[in-house]
Amino acid sequence: MTTPYEPDLPRTMKVRQKALRTGWTTGSCASAAAKAAAEALVSRAVQEVVEVALPSGRRVTFAVHSCLIRADRAEAVVIKDAGDDPDVTHGAHLTATVSWREEPGIELDGGVGVGIVTRPGLGLELGGPAINPVPRRMIEQAVGESVDLKARGVRVVISVPDGEKMARKTTNKRLGILGGISILGTTGIVRPFSTASWRASVEQAVAVMAAQGEKTLVLCTGGRTEKGAMRLLPQLPSVCFVEVGDFTGAALRRAVEHGITQVVFVGMAGKLTKLASGVLMTHYTRSQVDTELLAEITGAVGGSEDLARQVAEANTARHAYELWESEGLLGRAGRELCRRVAGVLERFAADEGPEPGPDAGARGPAAQVVLVDFTGQRMIAMYGRLAR
Secondary structure (H helix, E strand, O other): OOOOOOOOOOOOOOOOOOOOOOEEOHHHHHHHHHHHHHHHHHHOOOOOEEEEEOOOOOEEEEEOOEEEEOOOEEEEEEEOOOOOOOOOOOOOEEEEEEEEEOOOEEEEEEOOEEOEEOOOOOOOOOOOEOEOHHHHHHHHHHHHOOOOOOOOEEEEEEEOOOHHHHHOOOOHHHHOEEOEEOEOOOOOEEOOOOHHHHHHHHHHHHHHHHHOOOOEEEEEOOHHHHHHHHHHOOOOOHHHEEEOOOOHHHHHHHHHHOOOOEEEEEEOHHHHHHHHOOOOOOOOOOOOOOHHHHHHHHHHOOOOHHHHHHHHOOOOHHHHHHHHHHOOOHHHHHHHHHHHHHHHHHHHHHHHOOOOOOOOOOOOOEEEEEEEOOOOOOEEEEEOOOOO
């Protein structure tokens, strides 16, 4: 005999998932390593743990993986823990070498494995290390807790063994960051599967492209569509291509801010259907494909009522795509889908732009849209004139 308290009764009971673990940015880890090295240089004692402040003011403690003291310098290593975020720098050895210098204040530089900035648009000095402004401030604050920087001067070099290898899995090269990773972070904390970090990288990529003087932005939904877009538009430099993911709206806002005149969107049927419906945050958990819209398109391009009904009842956009293809309507229906997406993108950009002035096109970029097949490599339909 069982009782209501025995756990085998509610067989369909949902099990609460374990919360994903947060982690630390490269900037936080670099600041911790820098403080440990600075403290070791001052005290001549090996450091095992160190406490630093995050931008929010919260103070956190890091374990120091290793600490070496020499006559003229000290070196400390903090290993990055990215939590449950799939971060290519998880496990990286953030290394700080601190030495004295004659002038008061801090001199910050990048060593092995930290990228060098070679293109404008990142808000960093050309030829300097790819250490972003917030991590710079964190490092200076952390070191300043061990050294009176008004009275004494130190040189801090941040390095990341294997950083150059890690950078191959990032977009750094396209952004003009060569030779290693970037020292990043605005909060000091890595949120698991962070959409904020992807959005920031999209916005940064648009800014870098604009700083090169380029006026055509190519937005691709993923890696496959990006490869296809590059083959379609070989005359454009790689900096023009941005893997936008679900952040089309954020990319368009930045395009308007930077005076981009032309946006090309390359995607598969599912993403284009969501955009045609006016949904610019297209993550699958936040929006669904509107098959009624696809049914409407079917009728608009001459499809039969029976085909429109089948499309309305389709399981996915891919299913609708296959129905169009089977009836010889894929080209026409695909072009109409692209036309509607272009209208949505242009209206959104116009709403984000300044009030209209004497110039007819002053309120935002023109949009061209390309539908590709499900390999991402073959163009199925297009609306608008592609940049040449």
